[in-house]
Amino acid sequence: MTESDNPSRPADGNQIAYDGSQIQILEARESIRRRPGMYIGSIGERGLHQLVYEVVGYAVDEHVAGHADAIDVTITADGGMRVADNGRGLPVEPEESTGRSAVELVLTELSFGSGPRSRHHVSGGLSGLGMCVVNALSDRLSVEVRRDGFRWTQEYERGVALAPLTRHEATTGHGTTIVFRPDAGIFETTRYSFATLTERLRELAFLNAGLAVSLTDERPERPVRFRHEDGLRKFVTHLNPYPVAPVHSPAIGFASESGDGTVRAQVALQWNTGPRQEIRTFANSTRTLEGGAHEEGFLTSLTAVLNDHARRQRLLPADDGEPARELTAEEVRGGLVAVVSVTLADPVFEGSTRSRLRNAEAGDCVRDAVREHLDDWLERHPGEAAAIIRHIVNTATG
Known part of the structure; x- marks a missing residue:
C-alpha cells in the first residue's frame, strides 16, 4: 500500500489528527x-x-x-x-x-x-x-x-x-x-x-x-x-365564510377525555351552504398545518357517524334494488368549517416544523369523541341532521 492509498492520510500527505479534542460540546x-x-x-x-x-x-x-x-x-x-x-x-x-x-x-x-x-x-x-x-x-x-x-x-x-x-x-x-x-x-x-x-x-x-x-x-x-367562554364554537363562527349562510345553527361543539386521562379532545364544527371548507387542527394550542392523527381520527369518525345516521333515517338516495350510496370523506368536507384541538403530555411531531401530529392516542380520543357526541347530537336534532345530509349530497352532486 502506498502512502496515497492510506485512507487515514490525505492525498497531499498532510496528516489531519482526529481525536476527542476536536469534538465541540456546546453549552x-x-x-x-x-x-x-x-x-x-x-x-x-x-x-x-x-x-x-x-x-x-x-x-x-x-x-x-x-x-x-x-x-x-x-x-x-x-x-x-x-x-x-x-x-x-x-x-x-x-x-x-x-x-x-x-x-x-x-x-x-x-x-x-x-x-x-x-x-x-x-x-x-x-x-x-x-x-x-x-x-x-x-x-x-x-x-x-x-x-x-x-x-x-x-x-x-x-x-x-x-x-x-x-x-x-x-x-x-x-x-x-x-x-x-x-x-x-x-x-x-x-x-x-x-x-x-x-x-x-x-x-x-x-x-x-x-x-x-x-x-x-x-x-x-x-x-x-x-376572552371566550365558549371557545371552539366561537372560533368556528369566526372562521365561517362571509356572508354567513349556515346549514344549521349554532355550531356543534363537544369535548372528551381518553379513558386514562392522558389526552383531551375538543371539537367544534358547522356546515355552510357554500363549497368552501376549512379544518384547523391544534396540538397543545400549536397549529398543526399538516394535520396528523387527530385530523385523521376526526374525518374517519365524522364520515362513519354521518353514514350510520343517514342509513338509519333513510336519508341517502338508492336505486331500485341497490343499497343506499355512501358518503365519502371528501363529500362530508363540503362547506364544513371545523376546529379540532387536543392536549396531551408528550406530543410527537413529524419534522422540525412540528406540522403533523403522530400520536395514535390523540386520533383514538378524537374518533371516540366524535362517535359518542356527534351521534347523540344528530339523534337529538333530526331536522338539522337531515339538512346536513341533504347539503352534503347536493354539494357533491351539484
Whole structure:
C-alpha cells in the first residue's frame, strides 16, 4: 500500500489528527445562539414572533393546569416584549446540586423539568425548552416572580445571569412576568407585527375557554383583549365564510377525555351552504398545518357517524334494488368549517416544523369523541341532521 492509498492520510500527505479534542460540546446558551434556527425555525419575522409564543406557551400551561386565567402581552415602547400571567409563579427554591434557583435553571438549561407529565402539564412551545431559548436569544431579559409570599427578580444579558435571584418585599400576589428584548445581532428584524400577534393570541383565547388574553402596543398604545367562554364554537363562527349562510345553527361543539386521562379532545364544527371548507387542527394550542392523527381520527369518525345516521333515517338516495350510496370523506368536507384541538403530555411531531401530529392516542380520543357526541347530537336534532345530509349530497352532486 502506498502512502496515497492510506485512507487515514490525505492525498497531499498532510496528516489531519482526529481525536476527542476536536469534538465541540456546546453549552445550551452557546448552542442556541450559534444555531437559532434549530430552536425557533428562523431568524426572520417568524422566529422573532416565536419567542413571544414560547413565553406565552408557559402561561397557557398554567391555565391548562388550572392555575391562571389571564395573560397580558405588551409590545413595549422600546420594541421589547412583556408577558405577564397570574399563575403560580416560576419556582424559586434553590436546586440542591448547583445552588442555583429553579428560576435560573428554567431560563438557562435545556434539560430542566424533563420527566413524566400528565395532560395537565403540557407544552405549547418547544417541549418545555422555550424559556431557555428566549433568554439565550435576547440581549436583555428580566424575570419577576410573585410566589411564596414575596416578589423575586433576576436579570440576564444574552442568556447570562447578571446576579442571583433576589428576594424583595412581601406580596400576596402570584404569577410571572417576563420582559425581553430580542438580540438585534441575531435577528433579521426586531420589529413585532401587531396584526400577527393579534391573530395568534385570539386563536389561543378560542382554544382555551375562560382564558383572558390581552395585547397592548405601546408604539403607540393599542389594547386588544380576548376572552371566550365558549371557545371552539366561537372560533368556528369566526372562521365561517362571509356572508354567513349556515346549514344549521349554532355550531356543534363537544369535548372528551381518553379513558386514562392522558389526552383531551375538543371539537367544534358547522356546515355552510357554500363549497368552501376549512379544518384547523391544534396540538397543545400549536397549529398543526399538516394535520396528523387527530385530523385523521376526526374525518374517519365524522364520515362513519354521518353514514350510520343517514342509513338509519333513510336519508341517502338508492336505486331500485341497490343499497343506499355512501358518503365519502371528501363529500362530508363540503362547506364544513371545523376546529379540532387536543392536549396531551408528550406530543410527537413529524419534522422540525412540528406540522403533523403522530400520536395514535390523540386520533383514538378524537374518533371516540366524535362517535359518542356527534351521534347523540344528530339523534337529538333530526331536522338539522337531515339538512346536513341533504347539503352534503347536493354539494357533491351539484
